[in-house]
Amino acid sequence: MTEKSGKQNKLNDLKLYGAPWYMTVFVCIVVIAAAYLGALATDFASIMILIIAYGILFFELGERLPIWNTYIGGGVLAAFFGTAIVRQLSLIPKVYIDPINEFIGGDTVGFTTLWIIVLITGSVLSLEKKILLKSFAGYFPAILGGLAAAMLFGSIGGLIFGISPVTVILKYVLPVMGGGNGAGAVPMSEIYEQVTGKSAVSYYAFAIIILTIANIMSILAGAFLNAFGDKHPSLTGDKKTLLRNNTFNAEDSEEAEPTLSDLCGAILVIFGSYAVGQLFSGYLLPTILGAPIHAYAYMIVFVVILSATGVVPENIRAGARRLQKFMNKSCAVVMMAGLGFDFDLGELVNACTVSNVVIAFLIVLGAIVGSALVGQLVGFYPIDSAITAGLCMANRGGNGDVAVLGAAKRMDLMAYAQLSSRLGGGIVLIIASFLFSFFM
Incomplete structure (x- = not known):
C-alpha cells in the first residue's frame, strides 16, 4: 500500500x-x-x-x-x-x-438539569454499596479541609496587598466557596443585607467578580490536575471513584445490554428522584439552620439511600448507567459549547486586577491543597478529592461543576461535585451568616 x-x-x-x-x-x-x-x-x-x-x-x-x-x-x-x-x-x-x-x-x-440528574443517578447507582458508603462518609471532611485551607491561603494573599484576613474571608473566600452564583453569591448577599443592614447589591457586585475569576481558574486547574494525574497515576484512580484501591467498572457489572424496558425504568427512577429532591427543597425542608438546600442535594441523598438499600433492581441500575454513558459521551460537546455561549469574556477581563487574580488564585490553590490532604487522610485519591471536594467548591455552581469535570475528564464524579456545590455551599452559607453577625 x-x-x-x-x-x-x-x-x-x-x-x-x-x-x-x-x-x-x-x-x-x-x-x-x-x-x-x-x-x-x-x-x-x-x-x-x-x-x-x-x-x-x-x-x-x-x-x-x-x-x-x-x-x-x-x-x-x-x-x-x-x-x-x-x-x-x-x-x-x-x-x-x-x-x-x-x-x-x-x-x-434547562438542558443542564437533565444532564446533571442523569449523571448523578447513573454515577451513584454504579457504585458498590461498600464503596458508596465509605466515599460519602469521608467526603465532607475533605470539603471542610478545602474550605479551611482556602481561608488560610486567601488570607496570606490579602496580607500581600494590605487587605485584612477578615475582609478576605468575608468578601473573597465565602463567595468563591459558597456554591456558585444562584445558590451562593445571591443568597449570601441577601444574608449580608439582613445581618448587616448594608446593601446586598454592593456585596454581590464584588462577589460575582471574584467568583468569575475563581471559576475560570478552577476549570483550568481541573485540566492541569487531570494531566498531572496521567503523569503520576498513583495519585489518582479510574476517574470514577474516590477511594484508593477500590476501582469499579460499571461495564463489568452489566450482564446484558439494557433493554428498552430497562431504560424506561431508569428514566422513571431518575426523574422521580429529582421530583423527591424538589419536594423536600420546595416544601418539606427548604432550609436547614436558615440556609436554603438545593433540590440536587436532596436528590443525591435519596439516590444514595436507594442504592445502599438495594431497592433499585440491577436491570434498572444498568439502564441508568447506560443513560449516563450516553449523556456523558454524546452531550459533553453540547454542554461545554452551550456554557461558552453563556460566558462573557469581557466581564472576566474587566475583573482581572492584580490583587483579585492573586487572591483568587491562592483561594483556589488552598481549596486544592486542603481537600487533597484531607482526602488522602480519609482514603481518597488526592487528585480526585482535590477536583471534586476542592475545585467544585471554588467554581460557579452547577455549570461550573460541568466545566470543571469536563476539563478534568471525570464526569462520572458528578454526584460528588454536586455535593460540593449544594450541601457544601449550604454549609458555607450557614458559616457566612455567623461570620457576618460577628464581624460586620
Missing part, C-alpha cells in the same frame, strides 16, 4: 461526532449558514444542533492541537472557550444567544 493510499483510507475512516467526517462537516456548514441567513428557528431541536455545529469544530480542534490537547483541557475546554470567543466577537447572530442560554440553563428547558 502506498503512503498516499494509506492516508486516503485513514481519511475515509475518520469520524466526527460518530458520523463520517464529510457528513458532519456538511451538517455543520448547513446549520451555521441557516443561522446566518436567519432561516434557523429557535426551538429545542434547532438550538441543539446549532450548539453542536459550533461545538464540534472547536472540540475537534482542541483534541488535535499540540500542548492544548495534553495540558490545557483538550476538546471540551476548546469548545467552551471557542464558543465564548464566538460570542464575544459577535460571530453568531444575536437572536440565538438568549435561546441558547435558555436551552442550557433556563427554567423552561
Whole structure:
C-alpha cells in the first residue's frame, strides 16, 4: 500500500461526532449558514444542533492541537472557550444567544438539569454499596479541609496587598466557596443585607467578580490536575471513584445490554428522584439552620439511600448507567459549547486586577491543597478529592461543576461535585451568616 493510499483510507475512516467526517462537516456548514441567513428557528431541536455545529469544530480542534490537547483541557475546554470567543466577537447572530442560554440553563428547558440528574443517578447507582458508603462518609471532611485551607491561603494573599484576613474571608473566600452564583453569591448577599443592614447589591457586585475569576481558574486547574494525574497515576484512580484501591467498572457489572424496558425504568427512577429532591427543597425542608438546600442535594441523598438499600433492581441500575454513558459521551460537546455561549469574556477581563487574580488564585490553590490532604487522610485519591471536594467548591455552581469535570475528564464524579456545590455551599452559607453577625 502506498503512503498516499494509506492516508486516503485513514481519511475515509475518520469520524466526527460518530458520523463520517464529510457528513458532519456538511451538517455543520448547513446549520451555521441557516443561522446566518436567519432561516434557523429557535426551538429545542434547532438550538441543539446549532450548539453542536459550533461545538464540534472547536472540540475537534482542541483534541488535535499540540500542548492544548495534553495540558490545557483538550476538546471540551476548546469548545467552551471557542464558543465564548464566538460570542464575544459577535460571530453568531444575536437572536440565538438568549435561546441558547435558555436551552442550557433556563427554567423552561434547562438542558443542564437533565444532564446533571442523569449523571448523578447513573454515577451513584454504579457504585458498590461498600464503596458508596465509605466515599460519602469521608467526603465532607475533605470539603471542610478545602474550605479551611482556602481561608488560610486567601488570607496570606490579602496580607500581600494590605487587605485584612477578615475582609478576605468575608468578601473573597465565602463567595468563591459558597456554591456558585444562584445558590451562593445571591443568597449570601441577601444574608449580608439582613445581618448587616448594608446593601446586598454592593456585596454581590464584588462577589460575582471574584467568583468569575475563581471559576475560570478552577476549570483550568481541573485540566492541569487531570494531566498531572496521567503523569503520576498513583495519585489518582479510574476517574470514577474516590477511594484508593477500590476501582469499579460499571461495564463489568452489566450482564446484558439494557433493554428498552430497562431504560424506561431508569428514566422513571431518575426523574422521580429529582421530583423527591424538589419536594423536600420546595416544601418539606427548604432550609436547614436558615440556609436554603438545593433540590440536587436532596436528590443525591435519596439516590444514595436507594442504592445502599438495594431497592433499585440491577436491570434498572444498568439502564441508568447506560443513560449516563450516553449523556456523558454524546452531550459533553453540547454542554461545554452551550456554557461558552453563556460566558462573557469581557466581564472576566474587566475583573482581572492584580490583587483579585492573586487572591483568587491562592483561594483556589488552598481549596486544592486542603481537600487533597484531607482526602488522602480519609482514603481518597488526592487528585480526585482535590477536583471534586476542592475545585467544585471554588467554581460557579452547577455549570461550573460541568466545566470543571469536563476539563478534568471525570464526569462520572458528578454526584460528588454536586455535593460540593449544594450541601457544601449550604454549609458555607450557614458559616457566612455567623461570620457576618460577628464581624460586620
